[in-house]
Amino acid sequence: MNNDLKTGTTNLRIAHLYAHFLNIYGDKGNIIALVKRANWRNIDVEVVAIDLNQKLDYNYFDIFFVGGGQDKQQQIIASDLKSHGHGLKEAIASGAVILSVCGGYQLLGHYYRPHQGADLEGISLIDAFTVAGNKRMIGNVVIERENGLQLVGFENHSGKTYLGKDVKALGKVITGNGNNGEDKLEGVCQAIGSGFVYGTYLHGSLLPKNPHLTDEIIRCALRRRFGEINLTKLDDKLETLAHDKALHFQA
Amino acid sequence: MPNTNPFSFLSHECAIIVGKVAARAIRFLGYGLGSNLPGKLANKISPKLLPYLSAKIQGGIIAVSGTNGKSTTSGLIASILNTAKFKIIHNKQGANLYTGITTCLIDNSDWLGNIEADWGIFEIDEAALPQIARQTNIDYVIVTNLFRDQLDRFGELDTTFQLIKQGIEFNKSKTILNADDPNIAQLVENNVEAYYGIKKLSNQSSVSDSEIRELAYCSFCGNEFKYNQIFYGQLGDYYCSNCENKRPNLNIFADNIHVLAQESSFDLWINGNCLSINLKLPGLFNVYNALAAASIAHILNVNAETIKHGLENYSTLFGRSEKIVLHNKTILIQLIKNPAGASQTVKAACHDPNARIIIAINDNLADGRDVSWLWDTEFEVLSKHTNEIIVSGKRCYDMATRLKYAGVPEKNIIVKESLKDALLFGIDLTNQNQTLWILPTYTCLLDLQKIVKSLGYSLSGT
Numbered sequence: 001m002n003n004d005l006k007t008g009t010t011n012l013r014i015a016h017l018y019a020h021f022l023n024i025y026g027d028k029g030n031i032i033a034l035v036k037r038a039n040w041r042n043i044d045v046e047v048v049a050i051d052l053n054q055k056l057d058y059n060y061f062d063i064f065f066v067g068g069g070q071d072k073q074q075q076i077i078a079s080d081l082k083s084h085g086h087g088l089k090e091a092i093a094s095g096a097v098i099l100s101v102c103g104g105y106q107l108l109g110h111y112y113r114p115h116q117g118a119d120l121e122g123i124s125l126i127d128a129f130t131v132a133g134n135k136r137m138i139g140n141v142v143i144e145r146e147n148g149l150q151l152v153g154f155e156n157h158s159g160k161t162y163l164g165k166d167v168k169a170l171g172k173v174i175t176g177n178g179n180n181g182e183d184k185l186e187g188v189c190q191a192i193g194s195g196f197v198y199g200t201y202l203h204g205s206l207l208p209k210n211p212h213l214t215d216e217i218i219r220c221a222l223r224r225r226f227g228e229i230n231l232t233k234l235d236d237k238l239e240t241l242a243h244d245k246a247l248h249f250q251a
Numbered sequence: 252m253p254n255t256n257p258f259s260f261l262s263h264e265c266a267i268i269v270g271k272v273a274a275r276a277i278r279f280l281g282y283g284l285g286s287n288l289p290g291k292l293a294n295k296i297s298p299k300l301l302p303y304l305s306a307k308i309q310g311g312i313i314a315v316s317g318t319n320g321k322s323t324t325s326g327l328i329a330s331i332l333n334t335a336k337f338k339i340i341h342n343k344q345g346a347n348l349y350t351g352i353t354t355c356l357i358d359n360s361d362w363l364g365n366i367e368a369d370w371g372i373f374e375i376d377e378a379a380l381p382q383i384a385r386q387t388n389i390d391y392v393i394v395t396n397l398f399r400d401q402l403d404r405f406g407e408l409d410t411t412f413q414l415i416k417q418g419i420e421f422n423k424s425k426t427i428l429n430a431d432d433p434n435i436a437q438l439v440e441n442n443v444e445a446y447y448g449i450k451k452l453s454n455q456s457s458v459s460d461s462e463i464r465e466l467a468y469c470s471f472c473g474n475e476f477k478y479n480q481i482f483y484g485q486l487g488d489y490y491c492s493n494c495e496n497k498r499p500n501l502n503i504f505a506d507n508i509h510v511l512a513q514e515s516s517f518d519l520w521i522n523g524n525c526l527s528i529n530l531k532l533p534g535l536f537n538v539y540n541a542l543a544a545a546s547i548a549h550i551l552n553v554n555a556e557t558i559k560h561g562l563e564n565y566s567t568l569f570g571r572s573e574k575i576v577l578h579n580k581t582i583l584i585q586l587i588k589n590p591a592g593a594s595q596t597v598k599a600a601c602h603d604p605n606a607r608i609i610i611a612i613n614d615n616l617a618d619g620r621d622v623s624w625l626w627d628t629e630f631e632v633l634s635k636h637t638n639e640i641i642v643s644g645k646r647c648y649d650m651a652t653r654l655k656y657a658g659v660p661e662k663n664i665i666v667k668e669s670l671k672d673a674l675l676f677g678i679d680l681t682n683q684n685q686t687l688w689i690l691p692t693y694t695c696l697l698d699l700q701k702i703v704k705s706l707g708y709s710l711s712g713t
Contacts, residue, residue, distance in 0.1 A: 023463060024399060024408075029626025029656075036656050070407040073466065139620065154621040156402060203623040208652050238655055238664070242648035249614075 010226055011044040012218065015061040017084075018069070018077045019049035022104060025156065027067030029205025030101065033214050034063065041232050043222070052080050058087035062221035063097050066104030068203075074103045074112075078120045081107055085123035092125070093193030095224030097217055101206060105187070105199035106130040106159055126188055126197055127164030133180075134158070140249040141176030141202055143186040150174070151210045152246035153202025161201075163188060170200050176251045196220050209246060211239045263304075266297035267364050270357035286346035290353030301349065304356040305387040307366040308340070312387060313547055314375045314424070316415055317395030317435065319592040320540045321347065321374035323532070324395055326568045327544035328372050331561030335553045341372040343568055348379045349386075370551075377411050380418030391444070391550070392419045393427040393543050397434045398465060398484060398591035399627070401619040408465060412438070427546045429539060430499045431486040433467035433476050444550050446499040447542040449482050449535075450506040450520070463590050463627045469496045483535060484591045503546045505538050512603035513583065513686065519559075521549050526559045532572045533585070534599035536592065569711045570696040577708050580681045584689045584710070586696055588619065590627035596690055601632045605685040608636070609677045610654075611644040611670055611695035618692040622646050625653045634658030639680065641665045643673035644695045670695060671702045 016031055035045045050056055069077070092098055098108070106112045109128035111119040122129075136158045143151050151171055160180035163169060169179070170187030178186030178201065187200035198217065200206060207214040215231055222229050270293035277285030293300050305312060315325045322345050329341040340359040342351055352373050360366045375383055383389070394415060399408055412434060419426055419439055429435045430446035464484045467476045469491035481487035490497035501520075505528075508517040513533045519526040519541070530541050541562050548558045567573040570586045585600075587593035587610075600606045614620050625646075630653055633640060640663060642650040647666050654664050667673035674689070681687040691699055700710045 021466065023627070025402065025621070026623025026626035028463070029623065029653075032626065032656050070409055072409060154623060156621060203621060205623050205626040208626070208656055209649065235661075238648060238651045238661070238666075242652045245648055 010042075010222065010229065011046065012038050012063065012221060013061045014045060014047045014063045014065060015050050015056065016047055017050045017064060017066045017081070017104070018052070019067075020051055021073040021077050022067040022069035024067070024069050025102065025203045026205040027101060030067070030099065030207040031065060033205070033207035033211075034218060037211065037214050037234065038218055040234055043218075052077065056084055056087060058091035058096075061091070061096060062224055063099065063217065064088060064091070066098070066100040066107070068102030068104055074107070075120065078107060082121055082123055085125070088123065089125055089192070092195035092197060095194040097196045097198065097221045098125070099198045099217060101199075101203065102157055102201055105201065106161060108188075108197065108199050109161065112159060125192070126190055126199070127167050128161055128188065130159045130161040132158060133160045137177035137181055139176055139251040140246065141178065141186065141251070142174040142247055143171030143178065144174055145171040145189075149212055150247060151202065151206075151213060152243055153200070153204040153206050153209070155201045156203065157201050170198065194224070209239060209242045211236045211243075263297045263300055263364055266293040266300045267357055267360060268362060269293055269296055270354065271362065274354065274358060284344050284346070286342075286344040286354050287348070287350045288354075289357055290350040293357055294350065294353055301353045301356065301383070302386045304353075304360055304364060304366060305371060307360070307364070308368045308371045310337070310369040311390035312371040312373065313391045313393065314373050314380065314383075314389045315393045315395065315543070316375050316377050316380050316418065317429070318377070318398040318400045318589060320395040320536060320543070322568050323537060323571045324393065324540040324543045325372050325374040326571070327540055327562060327565050328547055330565040331544055331548040331553060331558055332370060332372070332551070334561040334564070335548070335557045337369040338367060339370045339372055340366070340368045342374060345374065345569060347374045347376045349382055352383060377415050381414055381421065384418040384421040384424070388422050389418075389424045391427060391547060392424045393547060394429065394435050394438060395539065395543060396429055396432045396484075396486065396591070398589055399463075399624070400589040402621070427543060427550070429486070429543065430501055431482060431488070433485060433489050433498070434465060436499055437470040445502040445546040447503040447546045448498065448501045449508065449538065450501065450504045451480060451488065452482055452508060462594060462629055469494060471496050483595060486539075503542060503549060505542055508535070508538060510535055510538070510599075510602065512605075519545055521545065521555060521558070524555055526555050528559060528562055530562060531565070532567070533583070533602070534595050536595045537572065567711065569700075570691070573711055575703070575708060575710060577703065577706065578678050579683070580678050580687055581685075582687045582689060584691065584696070584699065586693060587690045588692060590624050593624070593690070594629040597628065597630055598632055600688045600690070601636060603686060603688070606636070607638055607677055607681045607685050607687045608633070609641040609643060609673050609687065609689045610650055611673065611689065611691040611699070612642070612646040612650045613644045613692050613694045614646050615694045618694050622649045625649060630654060630657040639663045639665050641667055641673050641677050643667050643670045644692065670698050674699070674702055
């Protein structure tokens, strides 16, 4: 079935950060998509849930995933994430990939500024900051990436994220609000060293309906330990139908 | 309501007449159930109509709120209280917002606004509870559970928690709480009339580790709860590892539970007395609904035999484990709307070796516009299901993708965009000895109702 890979020769190691706390909105779907699409190509996947106060071997993992949570959970994990800031930065610089959605995305920037109370400090992995907005941005989203490919999803956030001028967004907003409802940008997709930082407000879940992005992340993550690998083409009929239908949903 | 209302000089009576006429017109013309609009119009004319009418209920008001089980719990209560010869009114159409409750009151009053009823049993939407509680005195509030549900509407789970709490505290209502849900058990400290729950489950195989559960913290010391046993989601027998806090003692509980394909049996313990119950409803979640209903019935001094009779002779409500026979095939319809409930329903369907399954997903406002919840639902159990699974609704391809990633072979995933096609195809596939399980989201259920009607049959909501 696969020309490039034999079972057992390649594997993918995913650290699911705070799986226990941040899982509010179909975050699990992103992990499922990564695992399945790797498995279908005979790539073994190991997913390790990382809890609060747990040691994290930054060098071991190919992908770090941080989902979204409720305010209370965000506060609980923020300082712990901060303690991993340096390690994560080095891991990514040496080729790992981090994917973060919603709340997790916000904490990759410098800070999250709530309506009241102190800023929630982020890990400054990317030059970005988030401020609490007055209106919740809820609805279907379509964005277009630099390569012309489109991503579909659903946003539900009141935080407004602003990227620094040298930071690359994940895409341009076609439908919906994106990072802040103002600059027509959505998410982040930034190379750091030989690794990548992906951040987005898109739920849906994000990866299952955007298989091209899932494969991009898998390919990127495998590069660190296995070099460039040609991923076998999969039959994406259902995923593509789901994706294409979603292109036409109202915001 | 603003006092600029040009109708404000008109009386409650006028509002009732308008409401009643509107209800009759809507129903006569076949525009729907008319379970909200009459109340909406009447409230415009007389903003204080709900408190005016609800005060006429002699015994008082019982509210059922919480994420899952509102409809069936209130239906079971109605069944028991009817058996006990109480005169009740009940929003059995499931219209559970302010306008829906108003409509129900109008429907049950005469043209002059007289209501003959001992108890009003109202399922009330979590977000609507405070608003309704401010307008009328709710005597008892039953809270079933608290799961993530339509977060695009409710915001966060903590918000929902606060709304229910406000609703209870406004009238200092007495409460009946699900002790097994740590967030519900800690909702209020005073005026708890009963805690209900499950003593233990002998068959632990039903709990999956990957199941999404809501986090629960000890209200005394802030530590996260640990569990002796989890029943499903975050429901279970829990304790705080740091202090003395634990699941409250159960006043009313179920033990010796056997969940079968489409029904369950269990021992119902009330005050040291044991009743053996055969509930004609699928899934463990319905055991909880029965416990909640038995609890309030017991508090209202209904005797044990009547409780048993009321539970066992319950006939289902619109789309809630509702069974119909269509073209000589048995169909079981169970609404799905959030991960916790849907996971339990899917599990129940898998329990039935003769199940044929249709899953219909829409993304209208009433369904939840974000379909992310499909990915938090445990569809993985369906990978072992040998029959084809039919998917339908506006989000049928999302659902098909979900099943594919849950490990269902692609050849077993049949997409029928039109719900009518899905239904007819499903009926064709179903043998005489099988049951066609239909799992629709809310607006798919409404569509299904119309389709069933067009085929010359009817659902109970009709």
